[in-house]
Amino acid sequence: MNPNDQRRLLSDVDDFCQEIREHEELCYVEHRFNHHLIPLAQKFNILGMLVPAEYGGRGADVVTYARALARIGREGTGVRTFFSGHSSIGQYPILTWGNEEQKRRYLPPSCKGDKVLAFGLTEPEAGSNPLEMQMTYERQGDRFILNGVKYLISNAGIANTIVTFAYPVEGPRLISAFIIDTDGAGFSCEDLVAKMGMPTANTGMFELSNYVAPAANLLGEEGQGFRIAMGTLVSGRLSVAAGCLGVIEDCLCEAVTYAKERQQHGKAIAKHQLVQEHIAAIEMHRLSSEALVSKAAEAKETSAQNPGDGVLASRAELLCAQAKLFTSQAAWDAADRAVQVFGGRGWSTLYRPGRHLQDVRVCRIYEGTDEILKLKIAAAVLGGKEFVAFK
Numbered sequence: 001m002n003p004n005d006q007r008r009l010l011s012d013v014d015d016f017c018q019e020i021r022e023h024e025e026l027c028y029v030e031h032r033f034n035h036h037l038i039p040l041a042q043k044f045n046i047l048g049m050l051v052p053a054e055y056g057g058r059g060a061d062v063v064t065y066a067r068a069l070a071r072i073g074r075e076g077t078g079v080r081t082f083f084s085g086h087s088s089i090g091q092y093p094i095l096t097w098g099n100e101e102q103k104r105r106y107l108p109p110s111c112k113g114d115k116v117l118a119f120g121l122t123e124p125e126a127g128s129n130p131l132e133m134q135m136t137y138e139r140q141g142d143r144f145i146l147n148g149v150k151y152l153i154s155n156a157g158i159a160n161t162i163v164t165f166a167y168p169v170e171g172p173r174l175i176s177a178f179i180i181d182t183d184g185a186g187f188s189c190e191d192l193v194a195k196m197g198m199p200t201a202n203t204g205m206f207e208l209s210n211y212v213a214p215a216a217n218l219l220g221e222e223g224q225g226f227r228i229a230m231g232t233l234v235s236g237r238l239s240v241a242a243g244c245l246g247v248i249e250d251c252l253c254e255a256v257t258y259a260k261e262r263q264q265h266g267k268a269i270a271k272h273q274l275v276q277e278h279i280a281a282i283e284m285h286r287l288s289s290e291a292l293v294s295k296a297a298e299a300k301e302t303s304a305q306n307p308g309d310g311v312l313a314s315r316a317e318l319l320c321a322q323a324k325l326f327t328s329q330a331a332w333d334a335a336d337r338a339v340q341v342f343g344g345r346g347w348s349t350l351y352r353p354g355r356h357l358q359d360v361r362v363c364r365i366y367e368g369t370d371e372i373l374k375l376k377i378a379a380a381v382l383g384g385k386e387f388v389a390f391k
């Protein structure tokens with residue numbers, strides 16, 4: 001991406017963020033989905049940031065895209081999660097493994113916002129281990145019949161198209177990936193509302209009941225689904241890490257401003273040393289997270305430019321896992337400290353730190369839990385297949 005296009009994209013993202021803020025705050029307090037998000041994202045043309053111009057997108061490189069997601073992350077994990085679901089794990093697998101016809105059919109409308117995308121891997125009985133999934137498909141002539149349930153899926157209730165995964169009823173037990181249109185017969189979806197945070201974002205579960213997908217909607221080769229899912233999660237993890245960096249930046253900004261304004265014991269609380277300890281800790285989280293996100297994004301970009309290079313792909317995968325593990329824990333701690341600086345007001349969701357604290361917790365769960373990422377990192381450091389904790 002040339003520097004002018006890069007500047008323009010980041011400026012559009014910033015304008016979007018400034019306009020979304022008041023709507024997000026109101027919707028949050030009223031605990032309802034933010035219906036302004038997609039129209040505003042359309043207005044600033046930021047629904048296809050990582051999609052090349054030939055398919056209707058902005059053609060951002062990975063580093064620029066990560067910076068955009070960090071900016072969006074400041075507006076809340078719910079807002080950023082929409083973009084992760086739609087782009088990082090929705091458009092990304094179609095862009096990476098889709099054939100030309102699939103790219104032409106799905107990417108341009110998704111960049112315009114005419115189609116919202118989602119990624120459905122998790123099931124009620126298969127989370128950390130997707131190999132335990134129960135969704136099935138059966139080939140019948142030139143179509144596939146799918147049956148099963150996917151659970152905890154970002155954007156599921158607002159999506160027009162979902163990339164999903166299933167085992168064959170017969171034959172080798174290898175997962176395949178499919179592109180599902182949600183207006184097809186046999187698709188039903190339910191919003192999940194009993195959530196700890198992200199009330200303005202959509203999270204749903206969907207069922208496919210004798211759902212018919214044309215053979216043309218098989219994504220990649222039959223049996224390639226697990227690889228597609230794992231490859232997509234690398235992109236997803238980077239998006240979570242970038243979003244968490246944004247959360248930390250916003251917590252720092254809020255804590256600094258409030259600490260300078262709030263007076264107790266005859267002076268600004270920013271002059272009390274124990275409050276300064278919180279500021280210093282959040283700043284260290286910000287700095288370390290920024291470095292890790294940059295490093296991971298650069299590695300992912302290098303890998304994208306050298307397809308087929310397994311060493312570069314493994315390096316990017318590890319760095320994205322490391323960035324996601326670190327930044328999601330750092331963002332949780334930063335939000336907790338910002339809440340503490342705000343005192344009683346911090347505990348209210350009328351203020352930004354309290355909302356960040358509620359929302360960012362999920363970042364230590366989705367796209368690979370803390371535990372799964374630690375096992376992955378340890379296995380990579382130890383080296384050798386005998387140290388892989390699980391298959």
Ligand SMILES: Cc1cc2nc3c(=O)[nH]c(=O)nc-3n(C[C@H](O)[C@H](O)[C@H](O)COP(=O)(O)OP(=O)(O)OC[C@H]3O[C@@H](n4cnc5c(N)ncnc54)[C@H](O)[C@@H]3O)c2cc1C
Pocket residue numbers: 085119120121122124126127128129151152153154155203362365366367368369370371372375389390
């Ligand atoms: C708001 C939200 C949005 C989401 N969006 C999506 C989405 O868009 N698409 C999608 O496919 N999924 C999505 N998910 C699902 C998410 O990825 C899963 O919740 C996550 O992978 C964990 O799976 P699980 O909930 O089944 O927990 P489990 O796998 O049951 O894990 C429970 C606990 O056991 C631990 N554990 C499991 N196995 C091991 C092990 N081998 N060693 C050590 N500890 C272990 C876990 O770390 C965790 O602490 C979303 C989840 C949430 C909450």
